[in-house]
Amino acid sequence: MCDEMIRVMASGVFDIIHTGHVSYLMQAKALGDELVVVVACDDTVRRNKHEPVTPESMRVRIIESLKPVDRAILGKGGDIFNVVREISPDVIVLGFDQTFKEEDLRKKLEENGLGHIRVTRATECAEDLTATRKIIERIRKLEGGS
Numbered sequence: 001m002c003d004e005m006i007r008v009m010a011s012g013v014f015d016i017i018h019t020g021h022v023s024y025l026m027q028a029k030a031l032g033d034e035l036v037v038v039v040a041c042d043d044t045v046r047r048n049k050h051e052p053v054t055p056e057s058m059r060v061r062i063i064e065s066l067k068p069v070d071r072a073i074l075g076k077g078g079d080i081f082n083v084v085r086e087i088s089p090d091v092i093v094l095g096f097d098q099t100f101k102e103e104d105l106r107k108k109l110e111e112n113g114l115g116h117i118r119v120t121r122a123t124e125c126a127e128d129l130t131a132t133r134k135i136i137e138r139i140r141k142l143e144g145g146s
Helices: 019-029 042-048 056-064 080-087 102-111 132-142
Strands: 007-012 034-039 071-074 091-094 118-121
Touching: 007 019, 007 080, 019 034, 019 091, 034 056, 034 080, 056 071, 080 102, 091 102, 102 118
Parallel strands: 007 034, 007 091, 034 071, 091 118
Antiparallel strands: none
16 A cells, blocks of 8 residues: 655745744644745735845745755745645645634635645744844844834
């Protein structure tokens, strides 16, 4: 009998890589055999967060070079379920600080015929500089800015 491979999907901006990202990706990889990471495109980052510090193509290259990651792809603006269908994950892992609510995502997956996908959330990394905004704030303080 042959065991089926478990594909895990994680996603994020990954603008300035930090220990929170590493922890998230390691936790995601531990849940399966293959980790596919969707890196948000620049338009999505601008719409939902801020002007990206690092261009999308560079962020994809950086993420795909990380040890836990088997494959990194650039997200597409629009219907996120198209990317989910393309990847066909068994598990979706949300970052501890991502705004999606697990219950809402499960409901939307069900509505889109993807109810078989397990949704879970990574736990927070206990280190200090675990968010891009914290790193940028620290740099501003070091430079004497606001």
